Amino acid sequence: MSDIRREMILLSGLNCPTCAAKLEKAVQSTPGVNQAKVIFGAGSLNVEYDAAVVSYDKIAEVVSKMGLAVTARVPGSASR
């Protein structure tokens, strides 16, 4: 059973666009993550993942490894 979720994770510390691209790659290559997109202007990581495979905490761990902190989470519509 897969449990697809979408979230917009607002980050602090996302200051250089190249780091944004790297974060995107790192999250994208995490098993269970279907799609990861870093929006530099907004300072957010928009992610779609299968909660049956990967937990939010695991994604947050990838984020903090890159030296970034989560400031807010906005769950997204699952139907889109």
Add this chain to the structure above:
Amino acid sequence: MNLSTVNWLMIVVAIAAGAPIAKEAVTKLRMRQFSIALLVVLASIGAVLIGEAWEAAVVTVLYVLGGWLESRTLARTRSALKELVDAMPRTAGVRRGDDIVEVSAYEVVRGDIVVVRPGDLVPVDGEVVAGSASLDTSSVTGESMPMEAGVGAQVTSGSVSLGGYLEIRAEQVGADTTFSRLIYLVAEAGEQKPKVQRTLDRFAQWYTPSVISASVLGYLVSRDMHLALSFLVIACPGALVAAAPVAMIAGLGSSARRGVLIKGGERLERIARIDTVAFDKTGTLTLGRPRVVAVEAFEGSSPEQVLAAAASAELRSEHHLASAILARAEADGVAPLPARDWDLRPGQGVVAVTDDGLQAAVGNTALMKALEVAVSPGQLAAVESREAEGETVALVSLAGRAIGLIGIADEPRPDAAQAIAALRDAGIGRIVMLTGDNRRAAEHIGAVLGIRSDHIRAGLMPDEKVSAVRDLQAGGARVAMVGDGINDAPALATADVSIAMGASATRAAMEAADIALMSNNLMRIPEAMSHSRRILQIVRQNVALAVGVVVFLLAGVLVGRVHLASGMAVHEASILAVTLNGMRLLKQPRGS
């Protein structure tokens, strides 16, 4: 203090400032990532080795200082979006039997009855099923006037109750609420790149590798270590890549806080080129609520009799004019004559038979003719003069005799004339009205609002509105279409720029439109257009500045006038400059 002491001091500074940079570089290297930090560390070590320790000190200190300033200013440009997120409802009071249970806003399901007390945020989109309250909708609509919500009212999440008590049946919950979608759309809009930025991105992609190659090649050819290190320092594309996104999110975020959702990207370029704005009439330029403005009794009758007869005929009608007549009768305390046997005649009106066996009819002259009700030339003149004023006129007959007429009109929105004048001031040369209504009603509204009669297309079916927009485009016009997003959806899709109004009521319109107004405030349209132009202008300034700085640095290094320290200083300053320039967009768009 001799020179070597100064030198040692500089090395200490370079190590102190450089340690965190080195740590960052090593962390990234472990993740097999090549980073700007690594460039800076390499350049600094190189500088110390060639005896330019002070350059190493300046480069590392500037890098750290610059990074700190950048994070501060970036956080500011993102603040508009963050404020929207902070205004999101987190919890909800849900009725479960006789209890009210506090749950997370994301646990509410469709159909739940949500309770909102004073000070609470409305956690769902839905319909009020009990109670009444005054709601501050400003975080969604940008409007400061509170909304009075009673039973039957549609309310949106993110509104704040100022007082009163509401029970709301949840229709859209959690991530599907208008407010939540708004936040997503703003963030995504910021990511859409205008054409000018896409060109720049391609440039930035080869810029860094090219400059690093130049550094290596330069050293191999000239054996000039200093030149090679200077190239390393300026290889970071910082300002090039940050130029547009920081301005976009600041600009789009600040307009979203005013209830105007502007989708980003090349739409900004399209919006800037608009020279024609086409408006739908009913519900867009007008309130969309027909109201009885005159009840005129012919000789031998009273206005009350006219209204009573009309109301009895309209009792079973679904027509939008019927509700206007019934509302007026109720307001005037006139009871409809008891009636039976209603006969709806499309395009003409309604005929009913009262309990006294009399025929009561409301409709146009064609209906009167069909019923063989005599209408005198004087009565006909009264109808025509009212129609010339833009009213829809219904004749009323009772027992085969014309007894009076009822004039119904849809009033322009109070800010419509002002908004059209502001659009003209903003350089929109042509304002067009497209309407399904009759020519006389359209021309009357046009005259009140200052729309030229040859810019009014009346009597249009929805698909004819599409061809009207195409006609304008064929004539070379770049058209923005303003509509409610439901009836006008095809015309909106055809226009170069679509502007949907009252988007909090129509989610589909919010997703599809280029600009979505969360309120019905028409003044937001000229504001949105000039704000879009300003965003584009600042994006272009940033792009020009970023490219200019890169050219300046490259040339400066080549002719030997820019060294490590000055190169780093100019580079960091350029990133700060584009961020600060973008921050100017946080200031609210001008206007009311």
